[in-house]
Amino acid sequence: MPNKLIKSRTAMNATCAACPSRHLCLPSKFMDKSQIATLDRIIQKMMIVHKNDHLYYSHETTKTIYAVYKGSCKEYWIDGNGNECVTNFYFPGDLVGLESVSDNKHMLSVVGLEYSELCVIPLDDLCKLMQESEAILKRFINITGYKMRNDRSVKMGVTAEERICDFLLNIIYRMLERNISLDNIPLFMSQLDISNYLGISHETVNRMFKNLQRLQVLKIENKKMTVIDLAALEKLGRLDYSLDKDQKKQSFIAS
Amino acid sequence: MPNKLIKSRTAMNATCAACPSRHLCLPSKFMDKSQIATLDRIIQKMMIVHKNDHLYYSHETTKTIYAVYKGSCKEYWIDGNGNECVTNFYFPGDLVGLESVSDNKHMLSVVGLEYSELCVIPLDDLCKLMQESEAILKRFINITGYKMRNDRSVKMGVTAEERICDFLLNIIYRMLERNISLDNIPLFMSQLDISNYLGISHETVNRMFKNLQRLQVLKIENKKMTVIDLAALEKLGRLDYSLDKDQKKQSFIAS
DNA sequence: CGGGCGTTTGAACGTGCTCAAGAGGAGTGG
């Protein structure tokens, strides 16, 4: 049975101030404690989804967005031929549901890849808050801009190898932002999910993974990835994250 | 020589109130004349670019975004191998530069595909305005959400035919939003631009165009496209714009 | 008028898809 569940954040002892991913989410380094407390005031509920439970389905109406507090989710839609098109993966600190705000109706579905907790952010309350606090408004704008960059960057590659490498680099850098070690990065999505995300057959995804292991670039074992040669991976991909990744990341995280 | 030029909007007799694309831009149907006037107060300048002139280059610092008032632009970056990766095409009413706000630095370059006029929107002033006016704040959030949807939807296809069709459908629906007839839609980008946008060789783009003409789906002549059989094109693409396109569009435009 | 860019077409090659089949693992129900 579906296990979608709403709890109060206070009951779960979850606050923005104590959130390990706050540096990627609505709080920013420039906010003082009272500003962050205003976020806690409007974000009162937490949505719990277990693995394979849906956070929401396409076509549902909505006036909220979500922030991943713990876990990870897959965003997708079903095309006219019944194929699942994966549009995004979300990790702690990511805002979920931004695409739906323009007409208060989801056009994508979101499902948990593992046990996950998501902060429920009422859009109207957030708007009011952004009008009161310049810091929160600017932060929100920065987050949406950063998301546009990030979303765009992944599927630029032409060959399957480029696309796989860019995808993995994207995951890796998002893990770095979250201070997660590059040893044994957990990949909660299946290879089929990745293939539906990249528009590549799942057999090719598998073969590319094998190939990258044969090249001693990384190791994937038991759905956990260990990066061996990041520079080699960057060379195989199409994006130059290496250019000024630290600056880029820091400037956003600090903003 | 580059012909980037800044003029005053009043000198060009350009106002938000009289803009033909205002229904896609910051003004919304819910704003009264005084609210729209506040937009005109902060948007005082117009940037003029001729064909092949750059609006801005990657790595330039910025504290402004732009709105296409007239014309069209191409957004791109150059990858490690020197290949041009086209990331977007912008038409009247579109906001340009949103990806850059998170660290005040462009990571993409934008160049005019034709003679174009773009309203210069200082970000700080816009933020202040959004704090004063809930309508403008909500409108901005809706636009960013709508852009995320739109950007995502285009490159989902797996086969070259699907990608070409989805691209053309995207152009077509954006033209419809702008009340432009489906006869002789001008395509200011080259087939090479389209190939760099879709990650497909330009020869394949050409062959697909020819094929769609052979199938009596559309006609392309002299960089102008006439749609003959929209339903057939939708069937060849991967996205179902037809599902509730009118509702979707109306709900955003009206928001 | 010449040069360069964009478009068009053909031919051969190669990447990645499709189809097929089996192994391993997780979850479910008896």
Next chain:
DNA sequence: CCACTCCTCTTGAGCACGTTCAAACGCCCG
């Protein structure tokens, strides 16, 4: 606790789509 099913991962073989390379043409612009 085991048997069963379904899902995921894996590997192979053949094929098709799309790329690459090449060449020619038209067109715009200097």
